[in-house]
Amino acid sequence: MDKKKVLLVDDSVSIATQLQKIVEESGLFQVVGHGKNGLEGIKLFTSLKPDLVCMDLVMPEMDGLQAIRAIMSINKDAKIVVISSAAGVGDKVMEAIKFGAKNVISKPFEAETIIGILKGL
Amino acid sequence: MxxxxxxxxxxxxxxxxxxxxxxxxxxxxxxxxxxxxxxxxxxxxxxxxxxxxxxxxxxxxxxxxxxxxxxxxxxxxxxxxxxxxxxxxxxxxxxxxxxxxxxxxxxxxxxxxxxxxxxxKFVSEGIMVPSGAANPDIIKDMVDLTQKMLLRLAQMTIKLGNGYISNKEPEKNYLLVSVYLFGSLKYHYAVSASLEASRLVASKIIGEEVKKDNREAILDGEKEFCNITCGNIIAKMAQRGKAMDISPPMEINYSGGGYSLVKGGNAVYYPMASPEGNITLILVPG
Known part of the structure; x- marks a missing residue:
C-alpha cells in the first residue's frame, strides 16, 4: 500500500522533527515537506500535492488560519489537521473548522492522537 | 494533554x-x-x-x-x-x-x-503572588502552566522561588525568549534559561539529544516551549472570559550591556531552580 504524503507546516523545526518521527514510524505516512510559515505551506501544498496537511496556527509571516483558507480555495477537498498550542481557544477552533480544517489537535500532543486522526482522514 | x-x-x-x-x-x-x-x-x-x-x-x-x-x-x-x-x-x-x-x-x-x-490538572494552587502585582489570578495561571509544561514537556521538576517585582532588566543568561500576549490583557511572557536548562527542553521536545554547540536547535526548542505554554495560557484565559491571542516567540538579544524587555516597567520575576539548570520566568505587563 502506498504511504500517504504528509506536509508539515510549523515554524518550529523541533516540532516538525517530532511530528515527522511520529507519522513515519507508523509506517502509513511519508513526510514530503516542511513549511515554516503559512506562505511556505501554501507554496509546498501546490507543488507537492500532499494527501494530508498538519498545520500550526501561530506562525510568523502568515498564520495558519490564513493558510487554511488559501489552501481550501486551491483545493476544496484538502485534508488539513490543525496542531496548535492555541487549540484550547474556542474561537480559534471554530474559525479553523469553518475554514475547512478536518480536526484540531492541541499541543502538547500524544503520538496516538495524531496517528488516530490522520488514519481516519 | x-x-x-x-x-x-x-x-x-x-x-x-x-x-x-x-x-x-x-x-x-x-x-x-x-x-x-x-x-x-x-x-x-x-x-x-x-x-x-x-x-x-x-x-x-x-x-x-x-x-x-x-x-x-x-x-x-x-x-x-x-x-x-x-x-x-x-x-x-x-x-x-x-x-x-x-x-x-x-x-x-x-x-x-x-x-x-x-x-x-490545570488548576493553579499554592503559588504566591507578590503584593502590588496586578491580575494575581492571571499571574498564578502563568506560573502554574510554566511549571506544568516544564514537567510535561521536559520532565523537569523545578523548585519555585518567591516571586518579586522589579523594574530591572533580567541578568545575562544563555537564552531569553519572549512571547507577546495581547487582547483583554497585555503581557510579555519571557523565559530566561541557562544553557543546560535550554538544551534539556530542546532535547525533550525534539526527542533526541541536542548538542551544546547547536544553538539554533536549542533556541528553536526553547521558543516552542514558550509557544506551547503561552497557547495553553490563552486557553486558560478564555475559560476565565478573557479573549487573548499570542504572537510568535522571539529571542531577546543581549546588546549594549543589557536586555531590553522590562523597559523600566514593573515586571514580576519567578526564579525556578532545577538540578538541570536554572530558569527565570519574567512577566511584563503592557
Missing part, C-alpha cells in the same frame, strides 16, 4: 465531526437572546433606547451594556442583572450537541467526566 474546551476535546477524540460542532455552536447562538432583548423584556429599555444605543455603538468599541450606562439609560446594577440572566439562560455546547442529536446524553456525561478529570 493541554488546556482544551469541550468542543475541541470531543473533536480530537473523533466523537463529533467538525461540521457538527459548527452546527451546534450556531444553534447555541440562535438560542441566545441579545442583551437588548432581555432589557426590553424586563422593561428597562424601550425600542427607542435600543436604537439610540445601537447608533452610538457605530462610533465606539464599547459593549451595549457599557454604553447604556454611559448614556444614563441603564444603571450598572441593571446591566449586571441582565448579564447574569443572559449567562444563566445560555445553553451549553454539550446541551446543544444533544438537542441537535449529535451526541447521546450518556456519552456526553461520560466524556464530560473525562474532560473534567483531564482539565483538573
Amino acid at each position: 493541554g488546556i482544551k474546551f469541550i468542543g475541541q476535546f470531543l473533536l480530537e477524540k473523533n466523537i463529533i465531526k467538525p461540521e457538527q460542532l459548527i452546527e451546534a455552536v450556531e444553534y447555541q447562538e440562535s438560542k441566545r437572546l441579545k442583551f437588548g432583548d432581555y432589557a426590553l423584556s424586563k422593561g428597562y429599555l424601550t425600542e427607542k433606547n435600543i436604537a439610540k444605543i445601537q447608533a452610538e455603538q457605530r462610533h465606539t468599541d464599547m459593549r451595549f451594556g457599557e454604553l447604556a450606562v454611559k448614556l444614563n439609560i441603564l444603571t450598572p446594577a441593571q446591566v449586571d442583572e441582565i448579564l447574569t440572566l443572559q449567562k444563566n439562560d445560555h445553553i451549553l455546547i454539550g446541551q446543544a450537541l444533544i438537542e441537535k442529536g449529535f451526541i447521546r446524553p450518556e456519552v456526553l456525561e461520560r466524556e464530560l467526566a473525562l474532560f473534567k478529570a483531564d482539565q483538573s
Whole structure:
C-alpha cells in the first residue's frame, strides 16, 4: 500500500522533527515537506500535492488560519489537521473548522492522537 | 494533554465531526437572546433606547451594556442583572450537541467526566503572588502552566522561588525568549534559561539529544516551549472570559550591556531552580 504524503507546516523545526518521527514510524505516512510559515505551506501544498496537511496556527509571516483558507480555495477537498498550542481557544477552533480544517489537535500532543486522526482522514 | 474546551476535546477524540460542532455552536447562538432583548423584556429599555444605543455603538468599541450606562439609560446594577440572566439562560455546547442529536446524553456525561478529570490538572494552587502585582489570578495561571509544561514537556521538576517585582532588566543568561500576549490583557511572557536548562527542553521536545554547540536547535526548542505554554495560557484565559491571542516567540538579544524587555516597567520575576539548570520566568505587563 502506498504511504500517504504528509506536509508539515510549523515554524518550529523541533516540532516538525517530532511530528515527522511520529507519522513515519507508523509506517502509513511519508513526510514530503516542511513549511515554516503559512506562505511556505501554501507554496509546498501546490507543488507537492500532499494527501494530508498538519498545520500550526501561530506562525510568523502568515498564520495558519490564513493558510487554511488559501489552501481550501486551491483545493476544496484538502485534508488539513490543525496542531496548535492555541487549540484550547474556542474561537480559534471554530474559525479553523469553518475554514475547512478536518480536526484540531492541541499541543502538547500524544503520538496516538495524531496517528488516530490522520488514519481516519 | 493541554488546556482544551469541550468542543475541541470531543473533536480530537473523533466523537463529533467538525461540521457538527459548527452546527451546534450556531444553534447555541440562535438560542441566545441579545442583551437588548432581555432589557426590553424586563422593561428597562424601550425600542427607542435600543436604537439610540445601537447608533452610538457605530462610533465606539464599547459593549451595549457599557454604553447604556454611559448614556444614563441603564444603571450598572441593571446591566449586571441582565448579564447574569443572559449567562444563566445560555445553553451549553454539550446541551446543544444533544438537542441537535449529535451526541447521546450518556456519552456526553461520560466524556464530560473525562474532560473534567483531564482539565483538573490545570488548576493553579499554592503559588504566591507578590503584593502590588496586578491580575494575581492571571499571574498564578502563568506560573502554574510554566511549571506544568516544564514537567510535561521536559520532565523537569523545578523548585519555585518567591516571586518579586522589579523594574530591572533580567541578568545575562544563555537564552531569553519572549512571547507577546495581547487582547483583554497585555503581557510579555519571557523565559530566561541557562544553557543546560535550554538544551534539556530542546532535547525533550525534539526527542533526541541536542548538542551544546547547536544553538539554533536549542533556541528553536526553547521558543516552542514558550509557544506551547503561552497557547495553553490563552486557553486558560478564555475559560476565565478573557479573549487573548499570542504572537510568535522571539529571542531577546543581549546588546549594549543589557536586555531590553522590562523597559523600566514593573515586571514580576519567578526564579525556578532545577538540578538541570536554572530558569527565570519574567512577566511584563503592557
